[in-house]
Amino acid sequence: MGKYLLKRLGQTILVMFLVSILVFLLMSFIPGDPVYAMLGEDITPEEYQVAYEQLGLDKPLITRYAGWLGGVFQGDFGVSYQYHVEVEELIASRVTVTLYLAVLSTVIGYPIGILFGMLTAVYRGKKADSILTFIANLCNCLPQFWIGICLMYFLALKSGLLPSYGFTWPWEDFGMHMKQLIMPLICLSIGSIAGVTRQTRSSMLEVIRQDYVRTARSKGLREKKVILIHVMKNGLIPIITMLGNRLAFMVGGSMFVESVFQIPGMGSLFVKAIGGKDIPVVQACVLLTALVSCLAYIVTDLLYMLVDPRISLVESE
Amino acid sequence: METILEKARTAKERKQESRRKFVKALFRRKVVLFGAIGVLAFILIAVLAPLLAPYDPNKTDFFAALQSPSGAHLLGTDDLGRDVLSRIIYGSRVSLAVGVLAVAIACVAGTFLGMCAAYLGGWADAVIMRSCEALMSIPNTVLAMALIAVFGGGLRNLAIILGLSTVPGYVRMMRAEVLKIKGSDFVMAGKLQGSKNLRLMYKHILPNSLSPIIVMMTQQVGQTILVEAGLSFLGVGVSVPTASWGSMVSDGKAYLLTNPVFAITPGICVAILVICLNMFGDGIRDALDPRLRGDI
Numbered sequence: 001m002g003k004y005l006l007k008r009l010g011q012t013i014l015v016m017f018l019v020s021i022l023v024f025l026l027m028s029f030i031p032g033d034p035v036y037a038m039l040g041e042d043i044t045p046e047e048y049q050v051a052y053e054q055l056g057l058d059k060p061l062i063t064r065y066a067g068w069l070g071g072v073f074q075g076d077f078g079v080s081y082q083y084h085v086e087v088e089e090l091i092a093s094r095v096t097v098t099l100y101l102a103v104l105s106t107v108i109g110y111p112i113g114i115l116f117g118m119l120t121a122v123y124r125g126k127k128a129d130s131i132l133t134f135i136a137n138l139c140n141c142l143p144q145f146w147i148g149i150c151l152m153y154f155l156a157l158k159s160g161l162l163p164s165y166g167f168t169w170p171w172e173d174f175g176m177h178m179k180q181l182i183m184p185l186i187c188l189s190i191g192s193i194a195g196v197t198r199q200t201r202s203s204m205l206e207v208i209r210q211d212y213v214r215t216a217r218s219k220g221l222r223e224k225k226v227i228l229i230h231v232m233k234n235g236l237i238p239i240i241t242m243l244g245n246r247l248a249f250m251v252g253g254s255m256f257v258e259s260v261f262q263i264p265g266m267g268s269l270f271v272k273a274i275g276g277k278d279i280p281v282v283q284a285c286v287l288l289t290a291l292v293s294c295l296a297y298i299v300t301d302l303l304y305m306l307v308d309p310r311i312s313l314v315e316s317e
Numbered sequence: 318m319e320t321i322l323e324k325a326r327t328a329k330e331r332k333q334e335s336r337r338k339f340v341k342a343l344f345r346r347k348v349v350l351f352g353a354i355g356v357l358a359f360i361l362i363a364v365l366a367p368l369l370a371p372y373d374p375n376k377t378d379f380f381a382a383l384q385s386p387s388g389a390h391l392l393g394t395d396d397l398g399r400d401v402l403s404r405i406i407y408g409s410r411v412s413l414a415v416g417v418l419a420v421a422i423a424c425v426a427g428t429f430l431g432m433c434a435a436y437l438g439g440w441a442d443a444v445i446m447r448s449c450e451a452l453m454s455i456p457n458t459v460l461a462m463a464l465i466a467v468f469g470g471g472l473r474n475l476a477i478i479l480g481l482s483t484v485p486g487y488v489r490m491m492r493a494e495v496l497k498i499k500g501s502d503f504v505m506a507g508k509l510q511g512s513k514n515l516r517l518m519y520k521h522i523l524p525n526s527l528s529p530i531i532v533m534m535t536q537q538v539g540q541t542i543l544v545e546a547g548l549s550f551l552g553v554g555v556s557v558p559t560a561s562w563g564s565m566v567s568d569g570k571a572y573l574l575t576n577p578v579f580a581i582t583p584g585i586c587v588a589i590l591v592i593c594l595n596m597f598g599d600g601i602r603d604a605l606d607p608r609l610r611g612d613i
Binding site: 011138145146149150153253259260285291297 | 447469539566577588591
């Protein structure tokens, strides 16, 4: 166990090292001059020279990489070209919003998805199954940004029920906060409800076929007990993987919703940074996302082991 | 005694028989047929776009800007006076081309790398797998956006970048698949015959691990189209005048109140195309699975 964890951590460090090289190399190939991106086009040659040296652009690539990586280890990601503040401050203020939305939509989406998945598996082939499965498949195909636009049209612009965009913290204005939260949350949850429903259904169906379920039934256990105790316990294991993925893909997933509803989170920060060639911000966003997802994978592995004693990670090595 | 000719004939018949069985299993469910027809319809629309579109999709006419749906413009016009219906028809080209090309690129590259990793093992395996993990740790929309920022958008780049960002999935699957059959007797027999590594991989290992790849490909096309639409929506997809469903939604967003059709219809097209592709893909998956086909 300890050995496995160490090995896994070693691999993660290696992977993160590769990601950092990739990110740094990519961003140094970005077309356009970083000095102009930072200060605008109309600067004197002297100012240009000073900024050029400040950014270390006169030094070779490898020295710059080492300097950047050294800074990253001390939590220093550089200064944003667009906002002219420290990147770590910028991200700290943005990440809480994204995290908040991600947690809320998970808390809403997972139980509903699991419930729907169980219903479709238990009533397999019946009407409830075909309707729910159809809806889940449908929702899986809808572009998230388009759901947002439709919600905005019907709930905000047409009927005026909700404000069409923005984000307020609950301690600033609670009523406004709840109103502004509804549409982004629907948008973010629909996808996860659909995904979790499909996953739960297929993994539960896999388990329902097993011999021990037949045994449980034939020894006279009530169907409710069979499903809730025997089937669910094993059927829900793959859902853990999805939870890990979800955490990891927080930034990518919220990019569209945050852009549609103009929410100041990590996703919209990233989109803006890409548009404005704000290299330090892009680097930090990609690196942090990769780090979160690597850690999420490790946590998922460990959770698997806790939940399912049959999976022994030491033996599989 | 059976002659070689007869043997060949029976082999051919058997092949035809299994193909017939596959097609029968594929279209047994109406949904799959429906999906297949839908996909075919979209392909036809894309191919015949110049004939079907009533107007030039990129021709601007400021006097006709932001018209509501009417007889002359069935879905109205956008902010530059371009006909929305024509742009939607041409937009199908972008979605289909990017979806199919990206998946083809990912499949070829991923299959090859996965096979190499599993078959060669050792350092090749380590290098390929660690690189894949590095790529996989970045969400593919984020990775694609960063790559587009560097190499620029446009249809060709978009297809390559979206393809690259999904390569790791194929590599991992192919690697697992090859590891499973690497120890089989027929691979050993091939080796004893003196076949070279490349020939063994191409002739013996690849055909035996095709079906999971086909399943993965059919499921990926829809996903890729969704990602492409998303990127175009964020303004980092195909270059500006080209009609793409995602960018049309983004253009129409500002005029939602006056002309909702403009923003909402392209999204419906994305959804319908992806639904059809997924239905068809699920059909192929089920038909390729001998357990579900009823062979076992």
